[in-house]
Amino acid sequence: MLWPVDLGALTQLYAATEPSALQYKGRYLCPWARVSEPHEGTKDEAEQKKLWDYCHETLKPWLA
């Protein structure tokens, strides 16, 4: 089932504008405008750091 585009905007608008969304700072949201949990592997801080460093290194020519 594919949903209409206005619903596609809903969770993003909630995250971007709704004052009560601030209680979910740093979290992952799911349809429609609810807090959820992503893949457990996304929370591995060593892997996060590796990707963070990779992105900065790779984008260096454009970040200078």
Next chain:
Amino acid sequence: MIPPVDQLTAQKFDLQFGTNVLGHFLFIRLLYPLLVSTTTSADPSRIVWVASSMQYYFNPPIKYDWITDTEVRRKQDPWFLYMQSKFATVQLAYSLQRELGDKDGVVIFSLDPGNIKSDLQRHNQSFIVSALVSSYLRSHFLRLTHPFLVPFHVMACRPWCSHPTLCRY
């Protein structure tokens, strides 16, 4: 979304990783000083990174040889490249919050916008079949160590069972 595997960015990165991850990350980094200078505690600047439920299907860790145009990348199903890119956005959203946002008072989210009828699926006319059947089956092969985890996560976030008590996972 899910373009043919030979498609690259102008800088020769995998098209999906380049667009979904590197391009957005660069955009955020360049805008970040403005976000910091305009943030207030009452109304903090926010970064909303649109990920996908497909991040659940990725088998970590990030494969760095899928990002540039290597032999091993060319052998991948473009769906896997998509899953990796969305997994990476969620990882980076966490990093942004911890490394920068918490210090500067900027709020970062990542999210699944839902399966929306849009031009995103133009490379996959049978998107419903592809996404909801094929990838579902793939997930069982990818994540045999957690046979129940992925389907349950995905089911818990499906709109037809979006009751708050079902969506807490």
